[in-house]
Amino acid sequence: MDVRSQIGMVFHLDKCIGCHTCSIACKNVWTDRPGTEYMWWNNVETKPGTGYPTRWEDQQAYKGGWETDGKNLRLKATGKARIIPNIFHNPSMPSMDDYYEPWTYRYGDLFNAPEGDDQPTAIPVSMVTGEPIAVEAGPNWDDDLGGSKVYARNDPNMEALSPEMRTQMFAIERLVFFYLPRICNHCLNPACVASCPSGALYKRGEDGIVLVNQERCRAWRACVSACPYKKVFYNWSTGKSEKCILCFPRIETGQAPACFHSCVGRIRYLGNVLYDADRITEIANLPDDQLVEAQRSIILDPNDPAVIEGARKNGIHESVIESAQRSPVWKFVRVWKIALPPHVEYRTFPMLFYVPPLLPVMSTTGQNGVIRSDLDEMFAQTEEARAPMAYLAKLLSGGNEGKLRYALKKQMAVRIARRHLTVGDATREQAESALRQADTTFEEADAIYRLTALATFDDRFVIPPSQREMAMEMLEDPHDRRAEAGFGFRAAPARGA
Amino acid sequence: MRRLLPSRTLTALAAVFAAAAPALAGDPPSEETIAWFKQNCTSCHTIGGGRLSGPDLKGVLARRTRAQLETFIADPKAAIDSGDPYWVKAWNDSNGVYMPAPAGASPDRIRKAIDLIEAESAKEKSQFAGTAVSDRPLVADDVARGRALFEGTLAFREGAPSCIGCHSVDGLSGFGGGRLGKDLTHVFARLGGRKPLAAWLSAPQSPVMTPVYRDRPFTEAEILGLVAYLKERSETNAGAAGADLSGEPRTGGSGMFAFLAAGVGGLLAALALFDHFWRSRFRSVRRSLVEGSKR
Numbered sequence: 001m002d003v004r005s006q007i008g009m010v011f012h013l014d015k016c017i018g019c020h021t022c023s024i025a026c027k028n029v030w031t032d033r034p035g036t037e038y039m040w041w042n043n044v045e046t047k048p049g050t051g052y053p054t055r056w057e058d059q060q061a062y063k064g065g066w067e068t069d070g071k072n073l074r075l076k077a078t079g080k081a082r083i084i085p086n087i088f089h090n091p092s093m094p095s096m097d098d099y100y101e102p103w104t105y106r107y108g109d110l111f112n113a114p115e116g117d118d119q120p121t122a123i124p125v126s127m128v129t130g131e132p133i134a135v136e137a138g139p140n141w142d143d144d145l146g147g148s149k150v151y152a153r154n155d156p157n158m159e160a161l162s163p164e165m166r167t168q169m170f171a172i173e174r175l176v177f178f179y180l181p182r183i184c185n186h187c188l189n190p191a192c193v194a195s196c197p198s199g200a201l202y203k204r205g206e207d208g209i210v211l212v213n214q215e216r217c218r219a220w221r222a223c224v225s226a227c228p229y230k231k232v233f234y235n236w237s238t239g240k241s242e243k244c245i246l247c248f249p250r251i252e253t254g255q256a257p258a259c260f261h262s263c264v265g266r267i268r269y270l271g272n273v274l275y276d277a278d279r280i281t282e283i284a285n286l287p288d289d290q291l292v293e294a295q296r297s298i299i300l301d302p303n304d305p306a307v308i309e310g311a312r313k314n315g316i317h318e319s320v321i322e323s324a325q326r327s328p329v330w331k332f333v334r335v336w337k338i339a340l341p342p343h344v345e346y347r348t349f350p351m352l353f354y355v356p357p358l359l360p361v362m363s364t365t366g367q368n369g370v371i372r373s374d375l376d377e378m379f380a381q382t383e384e385a386r387a388p389m390a391y392l393a394k395l396l397s398g399g400n401e402g403k404l405r406y407a408l409k410k411q412m413a414v415r416i417a418r419r420h421l422t423v424g425d426a427t428r429e430q431a432e433s434a435l436r437q438a439d440t441t442f443e444e445a446d447a448i449y450r451l452t453a454l455a456t457f458d459d460r461f462v463i464p465p466s467q468r469e470m471a472m473e474m475l476e477d478p479h480d481r482r483a484e485a486g487f488g489f490r491a492a493p494a495r496g497a
Numbered sequence: 498m499r500r501l502l503p504s505r506t507l508t509a510l511a512a513v514f515a516a517a518a519p520a521l522a523g524d525p526p527s528e529e530t531i532a533w534f535k536q537n538c539t540s541c542h543t544i545g546g547g548r549l550s551g552p553d554l555k556g557v558l559a560r561r562t563r564a565q566l567e568t569f570i571a572d573p574k575a576a577i578d579s580g581d582p583y584w585v586k587a588w589n590d591s592n593g594v595y596m597p598a599p600a601g602a603s604p605d606r607i608r609k610a611i612d613l614i615e616a617e618s619a620k621e622k623s624q625f626a627g628t629a630v631s632d633r634p635l636v637a638d639d640v641a642r643g644r645a646l647f648e649g650t651l652a653f654r655e656g657a658p659s660c661i662g663c664h665s666v667d668g669l670s671g672f673g674g675g676r677l678g679k680d681l682t683h684v685f686a687r688l689g690g691r692k693p694l695a696a697w698l699s700a701p702q703s704p705v706m707t708p709v710y711r712d713r714p715f716t717e718a719e720i721l722g723l724v725a726y727l728k729e730r731s732e733t734n735a736g737a738a739g740a741d742l743s744g745e746p747r748t749g750g751s752g753m754f755a756f757l758a759a760g761v762g763g764l765l766a767a768l769a770l771f772d773h774f775w776r777s778r779f780r781s782v783r784r785s786l787v788e789g790s791k792r
Contacts, residue, residue, distance in 0.1 A: 054783035061782055089775055097781035137783055149790040 002277040003300060003310035005320050005464060006188065006208035006351055007246065007270065008329035009260075010339045011181055012452060013357040014411070015267040018179035020044050020140065022259035022268075026183075029247070029258045035237025037102035037127045040139050041244035042259045044181045047395065048146065048155040048169070048387070051180075052139040053094040056230040057156040057343065063092035064228030065191050065346030068285045073347065077225040078195050092225040100137045102127040146177030160394035169388065176386035178357045180395075181267070183259060184231040184244035185342070185350030186210050188295075189280050192243070195226030200241075206320075207272060207464060208351065209246045217241050228346035252466040260461060269455075271327030271462035272320065273334075273351075274300045274311055284347045289400040291344040299334050302327070323464040328451055329353065336440075336448055338407040340396040356396055356407050358415075359385040406439065410448070413438035417445040526613040534610055534625070536711070537599035540700040541693065544614060544623040549693035551596060552587055554625075555618045563611060570607045572598055592687050597702050630695040630717055635725040643726025646719055647674075657713035663705070666727070667734050672756050678705065679745065685724070685731035695724050 026042040045051040059065060063077035077092055105122035113120030126133040142151030147170045158166055168174060186203075190210050193201040200216035201223055203209070212223070212232070217240040223232040224241060232243045247257035255261065260268040276298045283294035300307040302324035311321050324330065332339035332353060339353035385408075389401045397403040413434040420431035435445060451459060472478065541551035557566065561583065569576040569584065573596040577584045588595070617623040645651035647666065649659030660666075660681070665674030667682040688694045698720045701710045715723070 050783070050786065054786065058782070089778060091775060091778060095779065095781045098783050136787075150786050153790075154786050 001300075001306070001310045003274050003307060003314050003316065004208070004277045005206065005272050005311070005316050005324065006275055007186065007251070007464070008273045008299075008327070008333065009183075009186075009352040010269040010329050010332045010355060011352065012267040012269070012355040013178055013180065014355060015265040015452070016044070016179040016181055016357075017265045018044055018046065018144070019264050021262050021264050022181055022183075023139075025258040025262035026244075030245070031242075033235075033237070035235035036233070036242065038096070038099045038139075039233040039235075039242065041231070041233075041242075042181065042183045043139050044179050045140070046143050046145060046152075046177050047180045048152040048158065048177065048391070049142045049148070050151045050154050050156075051182075052100075053098040053230050054137075055098075055154060055156055056094075057228075059228055059346070061092065062094065062228070062230065063225055064230065065226075065343075065348055066189070066284065068347065070285055073189075073281070073284050075191055075195055075226055076228075077191075078222050083197060083220075083222065090221055090225055093221060094224070094230060096128070097137065100139055100141070101133060101135075103133055103135055106132075144177065146175045147172075152177070157391055157394040160390040160399065161388055165388050165390070169386070169391070174386050176359055178359060178387070180342075180354070181259075182229065182231070182342075183352065184210060184246070185229060185348070185352040186244075186246060187348035187350050188275065188277075188298075189284055189347065189349045191226040191228060191346070191348050192223035192232050195222040196220065197222055201232075204248075206466065207248075207251070209248050209251070210243070211245055211248070212241050212243055214238070214240050214242075228343065228348060229350070251463055252468055254463050254465070256457075256461040256463065266455065266460065269328040269332065269451075269460050271329040272324050272464040273327055273330050274302050274307055274316070274321070274324050276300055280349065284349070288345040288398040291347070291398045292340060292400055292403045295341055295344060295349050296334055296337070299330070301334070302330060317465070317467055317470075319467070320464045323462050326462045328455075328460060328462060331447070331451065336410065336444065337403075338410050338448070340403060340407060341398075342396055344398040354396055355411070356392055356404055358408060358411055359387045409438040410440050413440055414445045414448050414452075417442060418449055526609065526616060530606075530609045530613050531624075533599075533601070533606060534613055536700055537602075537702065538610070539625055540697045540702050541596070542625075543627065543696075544617045544625040545620075546623075546626040547692075548590075548689070549696045550591055550594065550688040551693075552590065554614050555623070558611070558615050558618065566611055567604065567607050570599065570602060570610070571604070574598075592689065594687065597704065599702075600704075600707050630692075630699060630720055632692070633721075635691075635721065635728065639722045639725035640729045642718070643722035643724070643729075646722055647726055653713065653719060654716050655713040657710055657715065660723070666730050668730060672759070678703075681727055681730070682734050683731050685727045686735070691724055691728065694727065695720050698723060 022042045023040055023044055027040065030036075031039045031041060040052060043052050051057065055061065056064075059076060065076055066073045067076050068074075078086070103124045103126050106125050107122045109120050110122050123132050124135050125131060142148055145151055147153075153166075153170065158169075161169070169176070186209055188208070190201070190203060193203055193210060196217075197220050198216050198218040200213045200218070202211060202213065204211060219234070219239045219241070221234050221241060223243075224230070224234055226232075227243075232241050234240075235242050247255075247259075250257055250261075256268075256270060260270055279298045283291070283298060286294050300310075302308070302311075302321060308321055312318075329339075332355065339355050341350045341353055344350070389404060390399075393399050393401040393404045416426050416434040417431045420426040420428060426434075431442075435441060440448075538554075541549050542554045543549060545553065545555040547553055561569075573584075577588045577595065617625055642651065646653060647660045647664075648669065649661050653659070661669065661674040663675040663678035664681045665676065666680065685691075685694055688697060698715055700714070701707060
């Protein structure tokens with residue numbers, strides 16, 4: 001057992017309102033520099049939809065992630081031999097059109113246009129060429145377009161559905177969509193790190209944050225195609241690749257990352273978990289539908305004395321173990337099992353988990369044409385949500401519908417239990433029956449309810465202390481500067497000067 | 498007290514000075530001078546063996562003074578171009594081929610070489626009277642071998658580079674030979690026949706060839722093969738209109754054009770190939786979706 005600490009994240013999709021505040025917070029902090037105009041380290045997608053970059057989940061085109069023959073893992077995109085024939089041209093990269101051509105507006109025209117009969121308008125100009133462009137696409141071009149012919153219908157997850165189901169899904173009365181906010185997953189088995197010919201990408205030992213060393217990056221862009229989530233971007237200005245850094249300067253000072261901090265719906269949770277690094281290779285070769293359970297199995301119980309012993313042996317500080325014990329990620333993923341990894345079949349083991357959304361069910365009208373809302377209906381229809389189970393399972397559980405159903409049922413049971421307590425239209429028996437069916441109890445339902453609906457800032461973000469003061473002492477002796485005047489003078493101080 | 502120089506060093510220094518001091522007239526020519534003469538002179542000259550591509554040197558000191566010879570050897574082209582009738586005549590006798598300045602010709606070397614010529618001229622039968630190459634009759638086999646050696650399909654035994662790398666000759670297929678060196682179609686006639694050519698090949702004299710071939714001499718069979726092949730080429734083309742005896746590399750002609758055409762054609766073919774293999778390089782996932790939805 002090789003116990004390591006990793007920062008994990010949970011996004012509660014039922015709470016996401018698709019406001020893009022996270023994207024803007026990230027943009028303003030990190031990607032407002034030349035060359036990063038098109039980058040959205042954090043973006044919010046409408047699902048069903050093709051996302052950003054277009055159809056990023058289509059690994060036939062982009063060759064992201066790993067593939068296995070049951071024994072050995074290999075990168076889909078590249079390898080020692082395969083990099084040679086593609087040395088001058090990587091064929092599996094998103095083009096600028098697949099992201100979008102970044103643009104701004106010529107705002108000056110609004111003030112400087114000569115007087116005329118018409119109101120002046122600010123025309124869009126490309127941020128690449130500076131020329132006026134006809135804007136055709138953007139990073140959330142299909143925002144709120146649940147049934148769009150171009151975007152929703154080309155969602156790669158639709159492959160899991162039969163043609164009839166697909167047609168049904170786009171019937172006008174059944175239209176459905178939900179939001180999928182995405183950042184770098186800081187995977188346990190990152191394909192981007194493995195693909196880099198220069199060894200520029202690395203996974204931080206202390207918290208598992210995946211970073212690109214800007215000094216070693218040689219613009220191969222192997223990471224861009226290797227990342228199945230398309231969350232490594234190439235900066236055309238600096239000639240280096242960049243990606244979400246999980247706001248590590250904030251994490252290291254005990255603050256939540258900007259996108260987490262700014263989230264209006266409070267959908268985001270962050271905390272570290274302890275995991276067994278020895279078992280990654282073993283579980284990465286399992287069949288798709290076993291991957292969710294396998295990933296859960298390597299996340300270790302931070303209260304288990306053997307795990308604590310292993311963590312201490314690996315130099316993990318007590319305070320980090322203690323924060324893992326309070327981690328909301330541990331609860332959502334391992335205790336309650338209601339958070340699922342996106343596209344775990346890419347075998348990178350993302351450490352960002354999603355609580356699947358309880359989508360509207362098809363309503364049925366009872367007597368007198370009134371829409372029925374009684375409990376039996378509510379619970380029974382979980383599986384009749386407008387978005388088919390198969391679709392959500394393809395997105396969130398490697399095609400394993402059982403894991404997805406379990407998460408949805410438990411959430412529904414929590415709602416029924418809460419209705420029993422607050423609205424009173426469910427009897428104690430009904431609530432208990434629902435909880436039993438969903439493999440949960442009143443106590444657990446209450447805990448889920450509290451962390452979902454009432455969680456405070458400190459409940460949602462249990463940030464492991466980075467022990468920067470200790471790290472600093474490894475590099476230099478703080479006593480070196482003792483009895484010195486500050487950090488030194490550029491010119492000698494003089495009285496009266 | 499330390500001595501200024503150990504006695505062994507002094508001895509060594511003395512030896513160096515002794516070696517550097519000019520040899521006194523009347524001394525027998527040293528091994529080194531003979532080797533140098535062989536390396537640089539015998540491919541064109543004999544002493545008492547008749548002319549090769551250059552004149553016989555026997556008794557040359559009776560015709561020219563030492564000073565004249567020294568000036569000539571140091572820079573033959575300048576001497577010929579100065580218009581001295583004797584040198585001009587010799588030049589004309591050699592079909593207008595300039596004698597190359599011998600490699601490493603210091604005034605001292607030249608003086609010693611002239612001493613050697615003087616000494617050898619006085620002998621009944623000089624060691625430089627003949628060439629080492631056999632004068633057996635040339636046969637068709639020699640021509641075939643010479644052609645193979647020239648074109649590089651047969652390697653020289655000592656690993657010398659094939660002629661085709663720098664020289665062209667009439668009748669080569671494809672793009673012809675190289676254009677760095679002279680065209681060798683008429684070299685047989687230009688140098689004056691078999692004997693001079695064979696002698697020349699036994700120690701090639703030119704600024705480019707000397708350093709390359711000095712340590713990789715041709716064998717006798719190879720020389721005879723090349724001679725046979727070049728003789729055959731020369732005789733086949735003897736009647737050709739506009740035969741250019743000077744052998745300057747051809748700068749135009751069909752071979753040149755074919756080379757250019759092949760280069761351009763090859764480039765286009767390579768581009769077409771790349772275009773085929775990477776035809777989807779500009780594919781945009783999104784645009785094809787938009788196009789597809791319009792159908």
